[in-house]
Amino acid sequence: MTAAPDPTTNVAVELAQLRGEINTGLENIKGTLGIxxxxxxRTDADVRQLRSDMDDELKKIREDELKPLRAEIEALKQSRWPLAQIGALTAVAGVVAAVIAIFVS
Structure with missing residues (x-):
């Protein structure tokens, strides 16, 4: 007759297999987390590099496009009409014309 298997041996074997499977699973999880x-x-480094590149491009655009615009604005400021002085001269001319009209009539 064969002896019946010892239940504690079966439990010990099953526990050893379970430990091995758990260890394998944990190693897989650790590897995935490492990746x-x-x-x-890498993504953080790429984002920092893109932000730096974008800032550099914006600086170039601002310098290349704003300098001519500023020069154009300055040219327009210099060639604009002095409206305040023209308004004052027109008011004085109107007063003079009104005074002359009063004395002539």
Whole structure:
């Protein structure tokens, strides 16, 4: 007759297999997390580089496009009509014309 298997031996074998599966699963999770951390680090570095490149491009655009516009604005300021002085002269001319009209009539 064969002896019946010992239940404690079966439990010990099953526990050992379960430990092995858990360890394997945990190692898989650790590996996946390591990959995700590396990807996140790369993504952060890429975002910082893109932000730096974008700032440089914006500076170039501002310098290249705003300088001519500022020069054009300055040229317009210099060639504008002195409206305040023209208004004052027109008012004085109107007063003079009114005084002359009063004395002539």
């Amino acid at each position: 995700l951390v590396e990807r996140t680090s």
